[in-house]
Amino acid sequence: MAYIIKVKDLFFTYSDGTRALNGVSFAIEEGSRVAMLGPNGAGKSTLLLHLNGLHLPQQGSVSVRGREIGKKTEKWVRTAVGMVFQDPDNQVFSSTVWEDVSFGPINMGLNSAEINNRVSKALHAVGMYEYKEKPPYHLSYGQKKRVAIAGILAMEPGVIVLDEPMAYLDPSGKEQVVNILDDLHQRGITIIIATHDVDLAAEWADHIIIVKDGRVLANGGSELLTQKKIVEEASLTYPLVSRIFLNIPELAVAVPRTVNQAVEAIRNLIKR
Template identity: 50%
Template sequence: MMNAVEFKEVTYLYPNGMKALNHINLQIPIGTKVALLGPNGAGKSTLLHHLNGLKVPQQGTVKIMGEELTKKNANSIRQKVGLVFQDPDDQVFSGTVLEDVEFGPRNLKMTEEEISEVCLAALGNVGMLDYKDQAPYHLSYGQKKRVAIAGILAMKPDVVILDEPMSYLDPAGQDDIAGLLQGLNFLGKTIILSTHDVNFAASWADMIVIIMNGEIIATGGTELLVDEEVIRKAKLHLPIVSRLFKMLPNVDTLPKNEQEAFRLLYRIIYEEEGRFTY
């Protein structure tokens, strides 16, 4: 099966000679939900910028949906990969919400009928259709993020990338974005996001990628987030539920999220009472 993203020996140096990415190798299957984690300055944003042609490899190759990224085809690659910036004010700037979402499709030379269809559908998918005639500066931070995502969806990308989508959102806003990302994945989109939130990553992602000093130090499932050696090396924390269960005696396997914690707690309680066979 074709991968949505392939990095092969990708290296990128800043003008001062520092390696932002150092021989990156990565494969992301189509339809995967990926959480990219690492400390500030690890190379997360630089890696994301290689996914939609904002940067191109100085060494190595990047393929998006089987097509190799080059300077010549960077614009066409951006039609396959949509990038949502960390701050929606960098992306949402038109007079009305609808005009903002229409910006990308108009640059793709869609017909007026096509533009109306894709933009209204995108706003509906993010729950912002009722706000289409409002000025973006009247919206909350979370609503602006939804509009930014709608602007990307209107371009009909195969891959949606988000740089720290939960930053500066209150808990309710974070829940809204998490549900939205889940829905986009149900629609068949490959979702790749950078985050510092190991709790969110543990409950949402299919695939974890951990980057440190421009190098990928681990890839795999969410079990990486309870690998104490990896977490320590990446300067991250174990998920909260993992830290709680780590304090309990006779717990051999740490749960990664609330669902696993409930199942483990249920087993512990009923085994102690002699009424449960696991």
């Protein structure tokens, strides 16, 4: 089993004394789709910032591709693990979309031809190539989000981390981002998202990490999202599909978590 990221006994306390992480441990397989859930203040964002070296471990360790992250490797890991922040206005700041997406490759020291190739591919991947000459402040929130993702794609990391990627997006914008994430997964990129959206986690992720009070409360497959004790302790809700079946216990079927699983369960019930 090839793990691309390993976190072991990670602790982190902010300068004001707030303990954000309290002994976090987990491992992520290469090429997986990971959803990290938990209540506000659980430590999700702090944890994500450790995965690409924006925070360095105070105690414990974070390793990416077998290399432990610290002062000697923090620059390297920012090219290996791309971070897309919740608010694209914190990430999209140049005078044109093209300039913004080229920022990372330029700082990697790439030549002009390679920079142009990467930026073009990244903008096409998120459906924003036709906006390449537009100032970012003329874009919608969802378009800015896609430009922020393109800026990370242009650096060609093996891992992309997204903090609340669906926040403040309309249904069309959410669908566009999911399609982008699915395309990245098909390319073999490991994707980690922090989200409050249990329906997204259930439908999209193959690995669930639930965090509470700076610790990993549960770690496994999407079946965790239908386990009463875990859902209640993490202040989550059941996926909508699961709630329907949980409210009809006489159906006596395994509780589905996704639409496809629900369709299959209903078909099996009809055949009885």
